[in-house]
Amino acid sequence: MRKLILDHALLPSGWAQDVAIDIDGGVIRAVQPHASPEGREHVAGVALPGLPNLHSHTFQRGMAGLAETRGPASDSFWTWRQVMYLFLQNLTPDDVEAIAAFAMMEMIEGGFTALAEFHYLHHDRDGRLYADPAELAARIAAAAAETGMGLTLLPVFYAQGGFGGASPTDGQRRFISNVELYTRLVEGTRKATATLDDAVVGIAPHSLRAVTPQDLNEVLAIATDGPIHIHVAEQMKEVEDCVAWSGQRPVTWLLDHVPVDQRWCLIHATHLDSSETGRLAATGAVAGLCPITEANLGDGIFQGVDFLSAGGRFGVGSDSNVQISASAELKQFEYSQRLKHRARNVLARREGDSTGRSLYEGALTGGARALGRRIGAIDHGHRADLVVLDANHPDLAARSHDRWIDAYIFVAGKAAIDQVMIGGEFVVTKGRHNQREAISARYARTMARILA
Known part of the structure; x- marks a missing residue:
């Protein structure tokens, strides 16, 4: 069981802070706003459903x-x-x-x-x-x-x-x-x-x-x-x-x-x-x-x-x-x-x-x-897929709630993305995929040969 505490998250019921989520087998098993951070992995920023x-x-x-x-x-x-x-x-x-x-x-x-x-x-x-x-x-x-x-x-x-x-x-x-x-x-x-x-x-x-x-x-x-x-x-x-x-x-x-x-x-x-x-x-x-x-x-x-x-x-x-x-x-x-x-x-x-x-x-x-999958919500029974925005990004700073999403979509774009979790595992940290170097190098070699 992976236990997280999110600073801010967009839930089906709306915005919440200090959101505890329990993840098992890649699936969210419990969600609790206004929770104690004790014993939980802290995820800083603004969490949106992937x-x-x-x-x-x-x-x-x-x-x-x-x-x-x-x-x-x-x-x-x-x-x-x-x-x-x-x-x-x-x-x-x-x-x-x-x-x-x-x-x-x-x-x-x-x-x-x-x-x-x-x-x-x-x-x-x-x-x-x-x-x-x-x-x-x-x-x-x-x-x-x-x-x-x-x-x-x-x-x-x-x-x-x-x-x-x-x-x-x-x-x-x-x-x-x-x-x-x-x-x-x-x-x-x-x-x-x-x-x-x-x-x-x-x-x-x-x-x-x-x-x-x-x-x-x-x-x-x-x-x-x-x-x-x-x-x-x-x-x-x-x-x-x-x-x-x-x-x-x-x-x-x-x-x-x-x-x-x-x-x-x-x-x-x-x-x-x-x-x-x-x-x-x-x-x-x-x-x-x-x-x-x-x-x-x-x-x-x-x-x-x-x-x-x-x-x-x-x-x-x-x-x-x-x-x-x-x-x-x-x-x-x-x-x-x-x-x-x-x-x-x-x-x-x-x-x-x-x-x-x-x-x-x-x-x-x-x-x-x-x-055809149970995704798209930070909610019980859904896949634990999160996109975490950097709340300290200049375009998101001093904003809150819906203004975070407005700034993300219409101003900062993907530069505001800090972490991405899929199925309970973080695969992007500080905006970069954890396999970026190897995947990019293979792609570059492939395209060099195709376009030669």
């Missing part, structure tokens, strides 16, 4: 910055995707693991303590299966074990190149499966994560453009438990292509044909009409927002105000990992809404509420649901 990262492709961390040169025609998501296909052509399993470990390390240093990895890189460089179809899933699991990252692993089903059964391109050959192979992949992923503490395996049909309706139904039959994630309505071209194929917008098609409920996370959902916004909110599904990536790719701006007003739940993810910071994702979400509505403090819940706390608590609740 934030879940509900969407990432870790291998894309290695290509961050490689798609920032203007092409001969208008650049978009679709031209960025060609850069991605070229980058992944030469990735080996060792490369995938090294890049994933580096990305997870940065996530933890940046305030994320659990990850939903949307994992669609499955096959060898020529598209052939590895001897173990879940070889690359095992590498993601190994990176999580090395860094301490809490993991929800989502093997992706990707069967076609576009709506209406379009043939896959050469760039997609490392992704493609049929239902039989995908079933084996999910089973292999469960084996690969079996030794991880508290790992969850879900499923992820990549998108409506990448699966047929029949395949989607068969894949969903595999999902007896665990979360279900899907990309949807990220780009206007995707919306237009879906209408041309089915006569319906993608979110409308999904809600009309599939029993979407609280297990679902719709990634991006950028382009919603008013009917889709209300209908999606009513399902209890989570909108998986990746504001930095959506801005980087020029996707558009999510209908945040209307969705939250309808009672919708959201979480944030780092997606392409072009910048990794929990606070920066939340700030970008709020700032996008300010630009859209030409107003300030748009996503605060009520008059007088802190925008930072509204964002943080919303992302905690939605992120925990999307990952």
Whole structure:
């Protein structure tokens, strides 16, 4: 039993000080505010529940910055995707693991303590299966074990190149499966994560453009438990292509044909009409927002105000990992809404509420649901995942309570993070991961070879 005393902590009931928490097996067993510090390990600073990262492709961390040169025609998501296909052509399993470990390390240093990895890189460089179809899933699991990252692993089903059964391109050959192979992949992923503490395996049909309706139904039959994630309505071209194929917008098609409920996370959902916004909110599904990536790719701006007003739940993810910071994702979400509505403090819940706390608590609740794990709260029965801010940081000094979160999200960012605990173990001290040196050196060697 590990016994801590926290100077300050954000509990489900609100702010508290001198908070005693007992941890056993990585899980919080008791929480007591205004407790005596006697016999307890002192944790100085401001303790927040660790934030879940509900969407990432870790291998894309290695290509961050490689798609920032203007092409001969208008650049978009679709031209960025060609850069991605070229980058992944030469990735080996060792490369995938090294890049994933580096990305997870940065996530933890940046305030994320659990990850939903949307994992669609499955096959060898020529598209052939590895001897173990879940070889690359095992590498993601190994990176999580090395860094301490809490993991929800989502093997992706990707069967076609576009709506209406379009043939896959050469760039997609490392992704493609049929239902039989995908079933084996999910089973292999469960084996690969079996030794991880508290790992969850879900499923992820990549998108409506990448699966047929029949395949989607068969894949969903595999999902007896665990979360279900899907990309949807990220780009206007995707919306237009879906209408041309089915006569319906993608979110409308999904809600009309599939029993979407609280297990679902719709990634991006950028382009919603008013009917889709209300209908999606009513399902209890989570909108998986990746504001930095959506801005980087020029996707558009999510209908945040209307969705939250309808009672919708959201979480944030780092997606392409072009910048990794929990606070920066939340700030970008709020700032996008300010630009859209030409107003300030748009996503605060009520008059007088802190925008930072509204964002943080919303992302905690939605992120925990999307990952299918008991995380996101400093409370009995939850994983002991903490992000501890430095109360002496210049941007947090002389502030208290909600002003700490506002300063963290909108001013200091991850520079305010002092310690991070995952599953009852501190893996970040003074802002640095305890394996940073080794993980960074391996990543640097890997990228030097790939980009040579």
